[in-house]
Amino acid sequence: MSAANDEESARPVLRIVRGEPDAVEIAALTAVLAAAGGGGDPEGEAVAPVAPSTWARPVDLVRGPVHPGPGGWRASARPR
Numbered sequence: 001m002s003a004a005n006d007e008e009s010a011r012p013v014l015r016i017v018r019g020e021p022d023a024v025e026i027a028a029l030t031a032v033l034a035a036a037g038g039g040g041d042p043e044g045e046a047v048a049p050v051a052p053s054t055w056a057r058p059v060d061l062v063r064g065p066v067h068p069g070p071g072g073w074r075a076s077a078r079p080r
Helices: 001-012 025-039
Strands: none
Touching: none
8 A cells, every 4th residue: 555545544524523423423424425425336347227217208208280070089099
């Protein structure tokens, strides 16, 4: 280890600026920050892409034209 690594490990990760939190509050804050950080991906290990859900397809938000007339209500429920 070099001197720079020793200095980094000696610095505190969290610093309380105001108030006097107890050990439980500090543990909760540490858990939230650790979960939000995610930890990153290990080098050399590829992450498989996640396929988008079919529920989130933007094409389903677009509605087709409505044609008024005899039987129009029946035709509106059937795909073309």
